[in-house]
Amino acid sequence: LDRALWQLNGLGSRLDKRAHIFVISRRGGRPVQLTDGPWSVGGPFLTQVSYTFSTDGKLIYYLATPDPEDDWIAARKVDIYVVEIDGSGRRRITDFPGMFSAVKESPTGELLAIGNDLALGTASPQRLWRIDPESGDYQPVLPDLDLSLGDGMTCDVRFPTKDHDPWISPDGGRARMRITQRGAVRLAEVDLRTKSFSWLTPDDLSVLGWHSTPDGALRVEIRSTMITLPELWIIRGQGIARRITHLNDRLLARRKVIPARSVPFTASDGARIEAWVHIPRGRRKGGRPLVLAIHGGPKAVYGHYFFLEFQMLVGAGMAVAFSNPRGSDGYGEDWAHAVHGRYGERDYQDLMECVDHLLSLDLGLDPERLGVGGGSYGGYMTNWAIGHTDRFKAAVSQRGISNWESFFGTSDIGYFFNPDNVGGLPWSDPEQYREKSPLTYVEAMHTPLLLIHSEQDLRCPMEQAEQLFTYLKRLGRTVRLARFPEETHELSRSGSPNRRMERLRLILEWFKERL
Missing domain, CATH: 2.120.10.30 (TolB, C-terminal domain)
Structure with a gap:
C-alpha cells in the first residue's frame, strides 16, 4: 500500500485498481481501452452515471478523479473530462471545487451535471449545474433551491x-x-x-x-x-x-400493515421537526412500549417508504417512532450542516424531545418501556444516547461508531469524513475526538445493548463494535455482539436473505425480552 484511499465498502481492497473506459462494437470483438492512468473514471465511489456520449457519438464525456490521484483531493474532487471515441484528445473540462456525480450532454451542446461544491462539506446540496464544454464555466441552474x-x-x-x-x-x-x-x-x-x-x-x-x-x-x-x-x-x-x-x-x-401517524413537534429552540409513529392496533393495559428509530447518514431521511423492520416491531405490539432531526437531508443546507463538529448536541436534543413529545400525547405509550436503535450514524447516536441517559430499557446499535480516533484510521472514508463531520484531526484535536466518541461515556452506559455488525463492513469497521463490546463486558454490563460473516455495511439492505432474516429476528427478540 502507498495510498490511504485503498478500500471501499462493498468492493473490498482497491489497491492499484482503477475504473476506466472501454468501447466495444455492438457487433462484438475485443474491447478497446480509451483511458488509462493512476486515477478513476466515476470518482472514488464509482458513481453509476459516470460517462455519456455526445449527441453525434464522436465524444465521451466522463467523470474522473484528479490525475494523478492525491489521497485527500481524490476523495473530494471529481471533474468532467472529454475524450474522442478513438481515445485521442483527452482533456479536463472543469475545475470544480467539489464532486460531480452525473453528467449528460444536452441537445443544445451544453452539459448538465449533478454535483456538490462542498462549500459546507457534505452538508452542501447536490445541485444541477449548466456547463460550457469548451470553457469549462459552470453555473447552478437553480441557485436558490435549498434542497x-x-x-x-x-x-x-x-x-x-x-x-x-x-x-x-x-x-x-x-x-x-x-x-x-x-x-x-x-x-x-x-x-x-x-x-x-x-x-x-x-x-x-x-x-x-x-x-x-x-x-x-x-x-x-x-x-x-x-x-x-x-x-x-x-x-x-x-x-x-x-x-x-x-x-x-x-x-x-x-x-397487517400499520400506517404511521404524522406527529411533528416544535423543538426547544423553535425549530419544527417532522416525526412519525407507528402505533399497534388496540390498547394495552398499562401502555405499549415505544422504540425510537434513528436513521443513518446523518445526511439521510426517514419518511414515505416502506420499512420492514418498523412493521415487524409494530406487528409485535411495539410502537415505533422515527423523525428527521438536525443533520438530516431534505430540509436545506443549514439543517444538514447543524451537526457538523457538533455530533451529540442539537441532534441528540431533537431525538430526546421527540420522545418527550410522543409521551405527552394520548397514544397509550408506557414511559417505562422505551427502546432505541439505529444503524451507522443511527448506531453512533444509539451508543451516544445510552451514554447520556438511562431512560431506555433496551438498545440495538447496528454498524455503529464508538471511537472516532480509530475510525479515522480504519474506515474507508474515515480520514476525510472525520475532518468534515467530527471536526479537526485526531493528533491536533484529540479532545474533540474524545468528547464526540461514545466510548468516552462507557461507564455511564447501563442500558442492555445488542450490537449488530458485519465482518466485511469497511465503512464502520468491526473494531468499532468490538471496542464497545469489550469495554461493557469488562464493566459487567448487559451486552451482546452479533457478528455477521461475509456481509458489509449494507447488511440490512442488500445482505443475503437468510442473514437479513436473522438480523430482524435478533432485533425483535432483544426488544421483546426487555420491553
Whole structure:
C-alpha cells in the first residue's frame, strides 16, 4: 500500500485498481481501452452515471478523479473530462471545487451535471449545474433551491437501480431528476429557460428509480409508501399514474400493515421537526412500549417508504417512532450542516424531545418501556444516547461508531469524513475526538445493548463494535455482539436473505425480552 484511499465498502481492497473506459462494437470483438492512468473514471465511489456520449457519438464525456490521484483531493474532487471515441484528445473540462456525480450532454451542446461544491462539506446540496464544454464555466441552474438532488431516503427494502438523472428533453429546454424534499424523494421537472421547476410526483410517496422514453412522454417509476412495497408505475404525459406490477400483493394480503401517524413537534429552540409513529392496533393495559428509530447518514431521511423492520416491531405490539432531526437531508443546507463538529448536541436534543413529545400525547405509550436503535450514524447516536441517559430499557446499535480516533484510521472514508463531520484531526484535536466518541461515556452506559455488525463492513469497521463490546463486558454490563460473516455495511439492505432474516429476528427478540 502507498495510498490511504485503498478500500471501499462493498468492493473490498482497491489497491492499484482503477475504473476506466472501454468501447466495444455492438457487433462484438475485443474491447478497446480509451483511458488509462493512476486515477478513476466515476470518482472514488464509482458513481453509476459516470460517462455519456455526445449527441453525434464522436465524444465521451466522463467523470474522473484528479490525475494523478492525491489521497485527500481524490476523495473530494471529481471533474468532467472529454475524450474522442478513438481515445485521442483527452482533456479536463472543469475545475470544480467539489464532486460531480452525473453528467449528460444536452441537445443544445451544453452539459448538465449533478454535483456538490462542498462549500459546507457534505452538508452542501447536490445541485444541477449548466456547463460550457469548451470553457469549462459552470453555473447552478437553480441557485436558490435549498434542497439536495438525488435519493436521501433510508430504508431496508431498497435495491440498486440504474440512476437516470438528469433526463434532458429533445429540445434541451427541460430536465428531470429526483430531489429529496422533507420525508419524500420526488421527481421534479426543471425549465432550463426560465430556471423554474415543478413537482411531477406527490409528497406522500418516494420514487426509488425511474426511466422514460427519449421524448419524456412515457415514464416508468418504482414507487413506495409507508404501507406499500416498491412496485412499478407507468405515467403517460400528464396523465394519472397507473400501477403495472403487483409483485407484493399476496405478501401484504397475509400481513397487517400499520400506517404511521404524522406527529411533528416544535423543538426547544423553535425549530419544527417532522416525526412519525407507528402505533399497534388496540390498547394495552398499562401502555405499549415505544422504540425510537434513528436513521443513518446523518445526511439521510426517514419518511414515505416502506420499512420492514418498523412493521415487524409494530406487528409485535411495539410502537415505533422515527423523525428527521438536525443533520438530516431534505430540509436545506443549514439543517444538514447543524451537526457538523457538533455530533451529540442539537441532534441528540431533537431525538430526546421527540420522545418527550410522543409521551405527552394520548397514544397509550408506557414511559417505562422505551427502546432505541439505529444503524451507522443511527448506531453512533444509539451508543451516544445510552451514554447520556438511562431512560431506555433496551438498545440495538447496528454498524455503529464508538471511537472516532480509530475510525479515522480504519474506515474507508474515515480520514476525510472525520475532518468534515467530527471536526479537526485526531493528533491536533484529540479532545474533540474524545468528547464526540461514545466510548468516552462507557461507564455511564447501563442500558442492555445488542450490537449488530458485519465482518466485511469497511465503512464502520468491526473494531468499532468490538471496542464497545469489550469495554461493557469488562464493566459487567448487559451486552451482546452479533457478528455477521461475509456481509458489509449494507447488511440490512442488500445482505443475503437468510442473514437479513436473522438480523430482524435478533432485533425483535432483544426488544421483546426487555420491553
